[in-house]
Amino acid sequence: MAEIRCPHCGRPNPAGREICRFCLGELRPSPGANPEGTSHPPTAAPGAAQGEGASRLRPAEGPRPEEEAAPPPEGGGEPQEGQGRALPEWLQETPAGRGAAEKEPDLARAELPEWLESMRPVEAVAPQPPETAERLEIAGPLAGLRGALPAEPEAIPLQKPPAYSGKLRVTAAQRAHADLLKSVVEEEGAIRPVPRKPAFSPRHFWRWGVGLALVLAILWPALTGSQGSPLPAFPEEVAEANRLIAELPAGARVLLAFDYEPGLSGEMDAAASAVVDHLMLRGAYLALLSTSPTGPILAERFLSNTQASHGYLPDLQYANLGYLPGGPSGLASFAESPQRALPQTLAGSPAWPAPGQPGLPALQGVGGIADFDLLVVLVDDPLAARAWIEQVQPRLQTAQGQTPLLMVASAQAEPLVRPFYQSSPRQVQGLVTGVRGGAAYARLTGRGGLPVEYWDAYSAGLLASAGMLLVGGLASAVFTLLPGRRSRGGEEPS
């Protein structure tokens, strides 16, 4: 459909209209206007933005300042639009040309009727806001507002949606990478046969050799019946432990804790054997307990295997109070009130003296934990040793004095227990560590027993271990320093 654009607002109007349906401006091309005004709205000329219609309504004034300031075109060139250009002679002779060329200075301001005044184009009467990028609404109920969303159909570009191909367009390199990733993923899920390892590699030979050498070294003293290794000298902490037990009164009540696991019973039995033997020699009554579930039965095993010669009877010379659960909390509760924490023996009989029952001999006269004459803790775990020292040891101090705490620890727990022995004042008054400590204690008491039986085999095993370490270490060092091997940077030998 043919249309004509308004020379004032630039909006399209149907062909044949004389008045713009948007701004009510005249659609007829004015004299001197661009003859192609139907397709190009007049723009860019000062004063021309308001259109011819508005210029006709402008009050009669002198020439506009910009018109006066505009210099005349030089060189006979084409005058710029909007400037006072000289009309050709043939055009000046026409009435329109004369009217355009000769301004009527005394043109009176037109008086518009009220109904027409209200229909004037909005931009002609609206104050000009500062230039912004927002669009000015010129029609409809939102006329005069800036920034309103356009509602005209032409504001919504209607176009056919683009058609996208469902086929993935990839380059050859991308395709190659995708194929590689797919093959990697598929290989992960595939079942691959495990490569068969050689039955006897050098590593296997080395392990079996070390194991056999250790076994032979340990068995050698038993096979030959030799007892040639001297017992070790007793260090200060072992002598302190011996002195504490030696000073116990007759019929002393001793609390003996079995806090180690069956796996370390070989070492712990040897370490504690001489100490408990000394206690029984002194005729001490023993109260046994453990914070490990296997501890109570380990205690029974220990007494029956290593101290059977003393003939201690349960519930007479010793009372097995059983398992104390709760870890450090259980120890704190036991230190607070032993009767409430462990009221019965392992066999289920009442352990403590109470109104109407005498209680077991091992617990006679014991009201609190400080009433014991000595505490002996057999422990293989540094954390368990620390729990005993932290939760129980402070409760051993009373106004009458302090009940000593003696520890028999495994060699692995020694570094963390020794600081408590070396502190001032001592939190652990005596310390026996490992088979070496047990053997030293046996040397002090002059009696045999498990540590003495173990000592030769223990010495041979340690010597074999140290020898293999030296040989292996030197071989590894030489192997590493070889020029050809060194360049591999620690690569595994085959």
Add this chain to the structure above:
Amino acid sequence: MKAPFATALAIAVGLIVLLGYFVRLGVLASLRALLLDWAIVVAAVALLLGIINLAVVHWRKMVAERADSVYSAVLLAALGVTLIVVGIFGPAHPLSLWLFNNIQVPVEGSLMAILAVFLTVSAARLLHRRSDPLSIMFFVTVVVVLLASAPLLGREIPGLSEFRAWIAQVPAVGGARGLLLGVALGIVATGLRILSGADRPYGG
């Protein structure tokens, strides 16, 4: 905060037990002793629940007839036999001791023996794996301590036992003291966080 009641309860119990160490007040001491007794009971019940859970897990494994079902069956059989024997005769009965001496002690002792072999092999290969100064120092210390822990062919090497004692009493104790101090500071910090509610390991 998901569980304000649990948080308040935990903080209150912690404060009561902590104050019981510093304030000699009869009511506070009784309350603290009661709470510690409850802790023992709860720990014992937790152990029981652990045993039940272990049995259930291995029962399911055995029923599933997997390749390793036989191990679960052995475990359940050992658990059942031990429960029956100890339950009927008591833990100090010779039959109970026989089970303990001939099953549990040898099994755990064998594991420690294997550990000794593997530690020896690993220590011998240490210098091949890493030959930096720290590894060499560690290796030399191990060898010296081993040699000094027992007489060599029936004879004591002069000075070796003293050197071992110095290692055990000076550098080792120094490191252990530092470790203990670090543990103590960590425990204090953790206790303060729990008492202030900043740390809620009970899920509140």
